[in-house]
Amino acid sequence: MTDMDKVAKGQEMDQQTLLSLLSDHPVIRGVLLRDVQDAIGRDRQIGYVVIKASAELTPEELRTHYYIKNIEPELIPDYIFVLKDLPFKTDGSIDAEKLPLPENNGPRDATDLILQQIWEELLGKKCGIDDDFFGEGGHSLQAVEMLAHIEGKAGISLPASTLLTASTIRTLSDAMVAQSCDASHRSSRSTSQLLTSSTRTKTQHLSFYCMGIIQAVVFSHVT
Incomplete structure (x- = not known):
């Protein structure tokens, strides 16, 4: 072997x-x-x-x-x-x-939050936006179920092949935005979140881990 x-x-x-x-x-x-x-x-x-x-x-x-x-x-x-x-x-x-x-791997906006809720329901554990779906224990049947939930909650139909290159919440969320071509999927991000992201210092970045x-x-x- x-x-x-x-x-x-x-x-x-x-x-x-x-x-x-x-x-x-x-x-x-x-x-x-x-x-x-x-x-x-x-x-x-x-x-x-x-x-x-x-x-x-x-x-x-x-x-x-x-x-x-x-x-x-x-x-x-x-x-x-x-x-x-x-x-x-x-x-x-x-x-x-x-x-x-x-x-920081918390949700950036409403799209991330929807995906996080779907993942945590399917996987039965807390998930960050950079966690890999399959690395967290997800399998092909759950992946199909996840895509069905995405279509039901966000109205966006993604092909299963999307998960080959977008298996984290961050990359999958970006793929959803790209497919929908709808800027409203990012409009819910608050000003405070944007400021936190843009002003994050190296020390803050390191202290997260x-x-x-x-x-x-x-x-x-x-x-």
Whole structure:
């Protein structure tokens, strides 16, 4: 049985093997995993994916790649940042304070709130707008049910293929707005929310997350 078969069957993998699997993409140089806690105390994992300088890769494309590779959603990092390089200190160690962190993952507007309510009802747990539907335990039947709820509550019919590139509330909400071409879906965002977003300082940004331990890193010498 190959390592990929073991992951597909949901068996436990050691950290080094998991990192190797997550790095299995032609443009990826390495992956750094970091454990954090979000504002409501949930354990979350950030994946910093370092790619070749000449390459382009989005987190959504990477998640699709992982799904095609049959890596269990639970093993895929909750948040993915695609970087061209990691920040280093003068002594050669990774400068953790300069690594990006997810933004406040509360609803931005009415569309986000509708999706959050649908997700929490289906999944039976609290969800932030950057949580991945499948990573939070959602399956294909629930995905179909979710799309039906979206059409019923928001009047927007989305094809199932949308979830291949928009599997978070943030990206799915943006897809809904793009499809509806209706600016009113964003008009309910309050002035205070906009000010909070535009004036968020680096310190506030970092304080949303409890800093965790960097678990491991695997890098090739390909540039």
